[in-house]
Amino acid sequence: xxxxxxxxxxxxxxxxxxxxxxxxxxxxxxxxxxxxxxxxxxxxxxxxxxxxxxxxxxxxxxxxxxxxxxxxxxxxxxxxxxxxxxxxxxxxxxxxxxxxxxxxxxxxxxxxxxxxxxxxxxxxxxxxxxxxxxxxxxxxxxxxxxxxxxxxxxxxxxxxxxxxxxxxxxxxxxxxxxxxxxxxxxxxxxxxxxxxxxxxxxxxxxxxxxxxxxxxxxxxxxxxxxxxxxxxxxxxxxxxxxxxxxxxxxxxxxxxxxxxxxxxxxxxxxxxxxxxxxxxxxxxxxxxxxxxxxxxxxxxxxxxxxxxxxxxxxxxxxxxxxxxxxxxxxxxxxxxxxxxxxxxxxxxxxxxxxxxxxxxxxxxxxxxxxxxxxxxxxxxxxxxxxxxxxxxxxxxxxxxxxxx
Numbered sequence: 001x002x003x004x005x006x007x008x009x010x011x012x013x014x015x016x017x018x019x020x021x022x023x024x025x026x027x028x029x030x031x032x033x034x035x036x037x038x039x040x041x042x043x044x045x046x047x048x049x050x051x052x053x054x055x056x057x058x059x060x061x062x063x064x065x066x067x068x069x070x071x072x073x074x075x076x077x078x079x080x081x082x083x084x085x086x087x088x089x090x091x092x093x094x095x096x097x098x099x100x101x102x103x104x105x106x107x108x109x110x111x112x113x114x115x116x117x118x119x120x121x122x123x124x125x126x127x128x129x130x131x132x133x134x135x136x137x138x139x140x141x142x143x144x145x146x147x148x149x150x151x152x153x154x155x156x157x158x159x160x161x162x163x164x165x166x167x168x169x170x171x172x173x174x175x176x177x178x179x180x181x182x183x184x185x186x187x188x189x190x191x192x193x194x195x196x197x198x199x200x201x202x203x204x205x206x207x208x209x210x211x212x213x214x215x216x217x218x219x220x221x222x223x224x225x226x227x228x229x230x231x232x233x234x235x236x237x238x239x240x241x242x243x244x245x246x247x248x249x250x251x252x253x254x255x256x257x258x259x260x261x262x263x264x265x266x267x268x269x270x271x272x273x274x275x276x277x278x279x280x281x282x283x284x285x286x287x288x289x290x291x292x293x294x295x296x297x298x299x300x301x302x303x304x305x306x307x308x309x310x311x312x313x314x315x316x317x318x319x320x321x322x323x324x325x326x327x328x329x330x331x332x333x334x335x336x337x338x339x340x341x342x343x344x345x346x347x348x349x350x351x352x353x354x355x356x357x358x359x360x361x362x363x364x365x366x367x368x369x370x371x372x373x374x375x376x377x378x379x380x381x382x383x384x385x386x387x388x389x390x391x392x393x394x395x396x397x398x399x400x401x402x403x404x
Contacts, residue, residue, distance in 0.1 A: 008105025033403025184394035
C-alpha cells in the first residue's frame with residue numbers, strides 16, 4: 001500500500017500543537033488512500049538510536065517515536081541525523097518500495113536534506129511541512145548560533161530543493177510559490193468534538209472569557225511574547241466598569257510568571273481583581289471544556305515574521321469548539337474569519353477604538369452570543385475533509401504516486 005511517512009518533533013498523541021496538526025493532516029492523506037506512519041519524539045524515551053512503537057496509534061495511522069535529545073552531543077546528532085527513518089525500515093515497519101512520500105515537519109536543515117536524499121533513493125517524493133519561521137536569536141551562545149544558521153539554511157536553501165511545500169499561512173505560501181514550487185496551504189486543523197452539549201452558555205453569572213498564553217518560559221522578554229495577553233488586560237481594564245460582569249480565564253501561564261514579564265501590570269491586576277484568573281498550565285481536556293463554555297476567546301497578536309509565517313491554532317480550536325473569537329488583524333485567518341459570526345475584529349493600534357468595540361461586544365445579549373456559538377459549531381471551517389481536493393491537486397503537481 002502506498003505509504004506516507006510524517007517525521008518531526010511532534011509529541012504524540014496530542015502533547016503539543018505540532019502533534020495536533022500532524023494528526024489532522026494525516027487524516028487527509030488517509031482519505032486519499034494512503035497508509036500513514038507518524039514518526040515523532042518522546043521525552044519519556046532515551047535518545048539511543050532506537051525507534052519505539054508509540055503507546056497508541058493515532059486514528060488509523062501507525063505511530064512511532066524516538067527519544068528526545070538530553071545532551072549537547074545528542075542534540076547535535078539529532079539535527080543532522082537520518083537514522084530514525086533507516087531504523088524504521090530495519091524494524092520492518094515499512095518497506096521502502098511502498099513509500100510514496102516523506103514529509104518533514106519543521107525539521108532541522110541538514111537532517112531534512114539527508115531525509116530528502118533518502119526518499120529520492122527510494123523513488124519517493126520529499127516534502128516540507130513548514131509552519132513557522134523563527135526569529136533570529138542572540139548570537140551570544142553556540143546553541144543560538146547553530147539554531148540561527150539552521151533556520152536560515154532550512155528556509156532559504158533546503159526547503160527550496162524539496163519536491164513541494166505544505167504551508168499554513170498566506171505569507172509562507174507566497175514566499176515559496178514565488179520559487180515555482182508546488183505549494184498547498186493547510187491551516188491548523190482541529191479534530192471536532194463528539195458532543196457540543198457543553199457549549200451552551202449559562203443564563204446567569206459573569207460572562208466567561210478565555211485567553212491562552214504561550215511563550216512565557218523562564219527568561220522571556222516582553223518583545224518575545226507573541227500572544228498579547230497584556231493587550232487584552234489593558235483593554236479590559238478600560239471597560240471593566242462599563243460592561244456586565246465577566247471573568248477572564250488565562251491558561252498557559254500563572255500570575256507570577258506573567259508579572260515577571262509584565263511587572264508594570266501589578267496594579268492593573270489588583271484593579272481587575274476577581275475578574276481575572278490565571279490557570280497556569282492545565283490538561284488539554286480541561287482547556288477544551290473551558291473553551292466550549294466560554295462566551296468569547298481572545299487571540300491578539302503583534303505582526304512579525306514569526307506570527308505572519310504561522311497560523312494561530314488557538315483560533316481554529318476556538319471556532320471548532322463553538323466559541324467566537326475576538327481578534328486583531330491577523331492575515332493568516334482572513335480567509336476564515338466571518339465578522340459578527342465567527343467573532344469580532346478590534347483595532348489594537350487604536351486603544352480608544354478597541355475600547356469602544358470591546359464594550360459593545362461584551363454588552364451583547366446572551367442569546368445573540370449563543371447564536372454565534374452555534375454558527376461556529378456548525379461551520380466546520382477547519383474540518384480536514386475541506387482540504388482533501390487541494391492536497392490531491394498538490395500531490396498531482398508534485399508527481400507523487402497515487403494512494404492505493
